[in-house]
Amino acid sequence: MKQFTSVNDIADINQLVEAAIALKNDPYSDQQLGKNKTLGLVFLNPSLRTRLSTQKAALNLGMNVMVMNMDKEGWALETQDGMVMNGSTVEHIREAAAVMGQYCDILGLRSFPKLKDREEDYSEDFFNKFIKYCGVPVVSLESATRHPLQSLADLVTIRETWKGAAKPKVVLAWAPHVKALPQAVPNSFAEWMCKAQQEGLVDFTIAHPAGFELNEDFTPGAAITHNLEEALTGADYVYVKNWSSYQDYGKVLPFPEGWMLTHEHLKVSNDAKVMHCLPVRRDLELSSEVLDGPHSLVIHEAGNRLWAAQAVLKDLLQSLS
Numbered sequence: 001m002k003q004f005t006s007v008n009d010i011a012d013i014n015q016l017v018e019a020a021i022a023l024k025n026d027p028y029s030d031q032q033l034g035k036n037k038t039l040g041l042v043f044l045n046p047s048l049r050t051r052l053s054t055q056k057a058a059l060n061l062g063m064n065v066m067v068m069n070m071d072k073e074g075w076a077l078e079t080q081d082g083m084v085m086n087g088s089t090v091e092h093i094r095e096a097a098a099v100m101g102q103y104c105d106i107l108g109l110r111s112f113p114k115l116k117d118r119e120e121d122y123s124e125d126f127f128n129k130f131i132k133y134c135g136v137p138v139v140s141l142e143s144a145t146r147h148p149l150q151s152l153a154d155l156v157t158i159r160e161t162w163k164g165a166a167k168p169k170v171v172l173a174w175a176p177h178v179k180a181l182p183q184a185v186p187n188s189f190a191e192w193m194c195k196a197q198q199e200g201l202v203d204f205t206i207a208h209p210a211g212f213e214l215n216e217d218f219t220p221g222a223a224i225t226h227n228l229e230e231a232l233t234g235a236d237y238v239y240v241k242n243w244s245s246y247q248d249y250g251k252v253l254p255f256p257e258g259w260m261l262t263h264e265h266l267k268v269s270n271d272a273k274v275m276h277c278l279p280v281r282r283d284l285e286l287s288s289e290v291l292d293g294p295h296s297l298v299i300h301e302a303g304n305r306l307w308a309a310q311a312v313l314k315d316l317l318q319s320l321s
């Protein structure tokens, strides 16, 4: 693997999932692999899980880690070419990314969408320029449109908890929120589940109210419904997540009642396990009774962020040498 920005960067998702599970059982066997190698983690937005799990993954591999909170501690970056920089930006991404590449063997980057201009966000202009100018392998810590480390951890969680003979029915279920949230997590989850479905690993359904359709580039082969009960019938896993409208981009739209998952919803399921990437707003996105109850996998899932990150960093380190 040369970079990790989407499922398309991986030759074999099953192999990567198995590698993550192997590392969970034997975390410190590759300490020599990362010796004298440095990971730089660059954040333009807040993080708890991604920051700590990726840092710990690098330490398990014997790497040095540096964290840069670019939004608070770095110079204001210019991304446009041909600008006379006489405004608020202080440093161009051409120099900033190239300099970080001088200090690090691998770089991780988190950069959320601005949710103002859909074409700009979906062009991943900032991410692509960072990759172009830094000159070292880049791991996405969540971009404007994808969160692949989260999706890998999600697939690992399904893989290690599924005990059934047939493939599981996995449902991505839209949830309410008061703010306009990015589509990165649901896009990425859908993209990974569609790939897993193609490989015969899962059956995948997406449920959302009308007006919250995802960009269809991320949902090839998924069953899509506006009926939550229909989607949850026979479900083995329910992945709860809010996202804002792709069509009415950046807007907070009114939504129908009944989309916050409760125990009542789960009665039609196959005793489904419930997942969420976290952070979660209790009793807005997901009921406390589900979060605190036996269906919830959210802490297990967050724990698997470590092994997902370690599997990806290990693969990238092997490609360096």
Ligand code: CP
Binding pocket: 046, 047, 048, 049, 050, 051, 142, 150, 277, 278, 279
């Ligand atoms: N799920 C996730 O990426 O969490 P953080 O935003 O806290 O890193």
